[in-house]
Amino acid sequence: xxxxxxxxxxxxxxxxxxxxxxxxxxxxxxxxxxxxxxxxxxxxxxxxxxxxxxxxxxxxxxxxxxxxxxxxxxxxxxxxxxxxxxxxxxxxxxxxxxxxxxxxxxxxxxxxxxxxxxxxxxxxxxxxxxxxxxxxxxxxxxxxxxxxxxxxxxxxxxxxxxxxxxxxxxxxxxxxxxxxxxxxxxxxxxxxxxxxxxxxxxxxxxxxxxxxxxxxxxxxxxxxxxxxxxxxxxxxxxxxxxxxxxxxxxxxxxxxxxxxxxxxxxxxxxxxxxxxxxxxxxxxxxxxxxxxxxxxxxxxxxxxxxxxxxxxxxxxxxxxxxxxxxxxxxxxxxxxxxxxxxxxxxxxxxxxxxxxx
Amino acid sequence: xxxxxxxxxxxxxxxxxxxxxxxxxxxxxxxxxxxxxxxxxxxxxxxxxxxxxxxxxxxxxxxxxxxxxxxxxxxxxxxxxxxxxxxxxxxxxxxxxxxxxxxxxxxxxxxxxxxxxxxxxxxxxxxxxxxxxxxxxxxxxxxxxxxxxxxxxxxxxxxxxxxxxxxxxxxxxxxxxxxxxxxxxxxxxxxxxxxxxxxxxxxxxxxxxxxxxxxxxxxxxxxxxxxxxxxxxxxxxxxxxxxxxxxxxxxxxxxxxxxxxxxxxxxxxxxxxxxxxxxxxxxxxxxxxxxxxxxxxxxxxxxxxxxxxx
Numbered sequence: 001x002x003x004x005x006x007x008x009x010x011x012x013x014x015x016x017x018x019x020x021x022x023x024x025x026x027x028x029x030x031x032x033x034x035x036x037x038x039x040x041x042x043x044x045x046x047x048x049x050x051x052x053x054x055x056x057x058x059x060x061x062x063x064x065x066x067x068x069x070x071x072x073x074x075x076x077x078x079x080x081x082x083x084x085x086x087x088x089x090x091x092x093x094x095x096x097x098x099x100x101x102x103x104x105x106x107x108x109x110x111x112x113x114x115x116x117x118x119x120x121x122x123x124x125x126x127x128x129x130x131x132x133x134x135x136x137x138x139x140x141x142x143x144x145x146x147x148x149x150x151x152x153x154x155x156x157x158x159x160x161x162x163x164x165x166x167x168x169x170x171x172x173x174x175x176x177x178x179x180x181x182x183x184x185x186x187x188x189x190x191x192x193x194x195x196x197x198x199x200x201x202x203x204x205x206x207x208x209x210x211x212x213x214x215x216x217x218x219x220x221x222x223x224x225x226x227x228x229x230x231x232x233x234x235x236x237x238x239x240x241x242x243x244x245x246x247x248x249x250x251x252x253x254x255x256x257x258x259x260x261x262x263x264x265x266x267x268x269x270x271x272x273x274x275x276x277x278x279x280x281x282x283x284x285x286x287x288x289x290x291x292x293x294x295x296x297x298x299x300x301x302x303x304x305x306x307x308x309x310x311x312x313x314x315x316x317x318x319x320x321x322x323x324x325x326x327x328x329x330x331x332x333x334x335x336x337x338x339x340x341x342x343x344x345x346x347x348x349x350x351x352x353x354x355x356x357x
Numbered sequence: 358x359x360x361x362x363x364x365x366x367x368x369x370x371x372x373x374x375x376x377x378x379x380x381x382x383x384x385x386x387x388x389x390x391x392x393x394x395x396x397x398x399x400x401x402x403x404x405x406x407x408x409x410x411x412x413x414x415x416x417x418x419x420x421x422x423x424x425x426x427x428x429x430x431x432x433x434x435x436x437x438x439x440x441x442x443x444x445x446x447x448x449x450x451x452x453x454x455x456x457x458x459x460x461x462x463x464x465x466x467x468x469x470x471x472x473x474x475x476x477x478x479x480x481x482x483x484x485x486x487x488x489x490x491x492x493x494x495x496x497x498x499x500x501x502x503x504x505x506x507x508x509x510x511x512x513x514x515x516x517x518x519x520x521x522x523x524x525x526x527x528x529x530x531x532x533x534x535x536x537x538x539x540x541x542x543x544x545x546x547x548x549x550x551x552x553x554x555x556x557x558x559x560x561x562x563x564x565x566x567x568x569x570x571x572x573x574x575x576x577x578x579x580x581x582x583x584x585x586x587x588x589x590x591x592x593x594x595x596x597x598x599x600x601x602x603x604x605x606x607x608x609x610x611x612x613x614x615x616x617x618x619x620x621x622x623x624x625x626x627x628x629x630x631x632x633x634x635x636x637x638x639x640x641x642x643x644x645x646x647x648x649x650x651x652x653x654x655x656x657x658x659x660x661x662x663x664x665x666x667x
Contacts, residue, residue: 036465036575036576036577038465038468038469038472038575038576039575039576040472040473040575068576068577153619184619184620184621185618185619186615186618186619187618187630188615188630189627189630190580192577192580193580194571194573194575194578194580195375195378195566195570195571195578195579195580195582196580196611198570198571199371199375199611199612199615200615202371202374202612203371203612203615203616203618203619204619206363206364206367206368206371206616207363207616207619207620209619218575218578219473219573219575220571220573220575223475223571223572223573224571227478227572241473241475242473242475242573352621353618353621354625356625356627357625
């Protein structure tokens with residue numbers, strides 16, 4: 001049972017940190033994760049980033065983490081314990097930790113907090129995220145080209161701007177290369193539940209979907225896609241070993257450089273509250289190698305899109321675009337501003353179904 | 358919205374798959390509770406079965422051996438519980454919870470090296486001729502072996518409890534352990550056997566998840582299925598066929614809500630997501646509203662410690 005597991009983990013961590021708190025000159029970085037570090041998706045990539053920090057700074061840094069922390073009161077407790085235990089900087093790596101981060105940050109003004117994918121900041125709270133929608137534009141293009149049934153399945157987690165943005169971006173670009181394309185979206189209301197993710201993939205495949213995208217953390221859907229012989233895109237991490245034939249490519253979250261920069265900033269005292277939103281250009285969004293199934297012309301198209309996004313000559317949300325209800329959103333050539341993107345709560349025209357509110 | 362996209366045949370077939378892990382765990386727990394023991398460690402035993410079965414299946418490249426190993430691992434783990442509660446007379450609730458915590462931690466420990474490994478494929482039992490019958494074929498005769506095994510176990514438990522002397526003794530122990538003891542039945546031994554049967558079933562349920570339904574190993578992959586199995590036993594008022602009904606109902610609603618979403622039905626997703634749990638709660642409320650009936654169904658000695666003082 002996760003809550004109790006984390007209570008124990010939290011208690012053990014508090015003990016461990018207090019005893020080590022007097023170690024000299026070391027910067028202590030704490031990480032709280034929403035899933036297990038062995039999820040081979042979202043949390044796994046954050047943990048890779050944590051390891052990159054250790055590799056970069058060696059003895060000068062000490063990192064700790066608590067995994068499978070539910071979003072809510074538990075997160076607050078775990079972060080409080082980390083702060084009491086002498087952490088200098090705490091990375092909270094899930095959207096749902098947002099209010100907990102701000103509460104704890106208020107109590108510990110000297111501790112720096114970094115909240116992933118959120119939008120609320122304070123003097124000691126930074127936010128950071130990757131422009132995953134850029135990656136979604138690329139895989140949307142590939143999906144539109146590769147689908148034969150013209151039905152693309154999308155396993156979505158929670159109706160937050162981050163996820164909605166991904167759906168819109170993928171849809172716009174799939175539609176652009178394949179006007180007949182149709183998206184089937186399933187909300188599973190979890191970040192990590194392999195059985196449920198697998199069931200969702202099965203339901204989608206039974207309804208004729210031949211390409212699956214996911215915005216959940218485990219490779220379960222990839223495994224099902226492999227078994228049923230359809231195509232899929234990995235999420236957050238390279239999932240090709242779960243679907244050697246199924247995976248076309250994968251968006252990879254590359255947190256390492258950011259984590260190194262931020263921990264480094266704490267060390268030299270230059271840390272300040274910032275809002276970072278990096279994408280393909282900065283290398284925060286990367287891709288797994290294409291599978292052999294992706295033909296050369298599709299690869300070339302995807303590469304060209306990546307390049308255009310990276311050098312800024314193309315923005316994935318460029319008008320003319322209408323909202324789902326047909327009302328105009330962006331005029332011809334107009335580009336979405338970051339504020340709208342960060343709070344996106346509507347589907348673009350053409351997507352069927354409602355966003356759960 | 359396109360409801361015609363949902364094929365009832367495929368839906369029923371996949372609800373059976375979806376329900377099998379909780380069905381296995383619940384029918385095992387039913388036997389345990391019928392003997393008067395409350396083992397809250399189902400989740401721990403399931404996840405231990407999931408990783409043990411997975412590890413053995415990967416090492417031997419034989420999924421059947423994996424399932425056997427999972428049943429063994431579940432039984433061994435439950436024996437710890439049995440020893441603590443039946444011999445050392447520890448508190449059943451606390452011990453059961455401890456078993457869940459232990460199982461979760463233990464499974465992640467041995468599972469470390471199995472993350473990202475592909476298990477050998479389990480053969481689907483395509484029964485010739487029968488599987489070609491329209492509608493009935495895909496629904497009933499195209500599953501993997503374990504779906505049939507789980508139904509067979511339910512039938513077996515039903516026959517055992519209802520028609521055999523062993524079942525009568527088991528129920529006697531669960532209803533009144535002092536009287537059963539006075540009659541000369543070995544209460545502790547019978548309960549230990551029941552506990553181990555429950556453990557084996559939970560282990561199988563877990564392995565079904567890691568070897569067939571998902572098939573992969575990820576930490577914490579049972580994600581609460583054990584607790585649902587526990588609720589299911591109460592839901593079924595300790596009757597085997599109702600466990601099957603409850604499990605299929607739960608699996609059915611779970612699968613149906615995903616399918617309805619994929620088909621674009623305009624019911625808010627939140628209601629669909631909570632519907633399996635909501636139905637469970639409603640049934641529990643209806644059942645508990647009649648106190649006499651509930652009392653009649655629950656084993657009278659459930660959760661009580663037995664100590665033979667003479």
